[in-house]
Amino acid sequence: MLSNSERDVLATPVLVLNKSYQAVRVTTARQAFSLLYGARARALDASYEPHDFAAWSAIEPTEEELAVRTPRGRLCVPRILWLCDYNRVPRTPLRLSRRNVFLRDGHACMYCGATGELTIDHVVPRSRGGGGSWENLVACCRACNLAKGHRTPEEAGMTLRCAPVRPTWTVVVQLANVDEHLPIWEPFLGPARSLRRKAS
Numbered sequence: 001m002l003s004n005s006e007r008d009v010l011a012t013p014v015l016v017l018n019k020s021y022q023a024v025r026v027t028t029a030r031q032a033f034s035l036l037y038g039a040r041a042r043a044l045d046a047s048y049e050p051h052d053f054a055a056w057s058a059i060e061p062t063e064e065e066l067a068v069r070t071p072r073g074r075l076c077v078p079r080i081l082w083l084c085d086y087n088r089v090p091r092t093p094l095r096l097s098r099r100n101v102f103l104r105d106g107h108a109c110m111y112c113g114a115t116g117e118l119t120i121d122h123v124v125p126r127s128r129g130g131g132g133s134w135e136n137l138v139a140c141c142r143a144c145n146l147a148k149g150h151r152t153p154e155e156a157g158m159t160l161r162c163a164p165v166r167p168t169w170t171v172v173v174q175l176a177n178v179d180e181h182l183p184i185w186e187p188f189l190g191p192a193r194s195l196r197r198k199a200s
Ligand SMILES: [Zn+2]
Pocket: 109, 110, 111, 112, 113, 114, 140, 141, 142, 143, 144, 145
């Protein structure tokens, strides 16, 4: 029988990454253990080292770490799961629109991080063949837009805070519902990390 606290532990949110380390969904520790045990995923530790089930169960959880009791001892709850054979991005793509680009980019300029009045920048300018795609459109403040002009970021000496990618409702919506984003998730969340703050 599981105690209530063990039930809570099994409901702990776990970030799931595809083979390319893109966040694809948030799942529960219960489901994460099942994927790990079934060899369909590896658990990433705090140094992002992947472990299969055998290696993971050999790790001794510290006092502070979330763990579940098993007949063979305490088992750490993974916080990041890596689907080493899965490279799709989930279906139900987010519609490409000005509003959704702002949402993806956390309502902040993708160059300087400024909030406030934002426009849409074509990373590769339209005049240079840059299209209207998730990978080429970013939120941009007026100052950065003016400074960049009809140039690429490299030509203008500007750097994108992260590579613009096609987001999915799955991750965006799920992340908005997770109370606490773990610091070790940060490298995989991109601008989505600020969504919860914006949404509340
Ligand atoms: Zn800016």
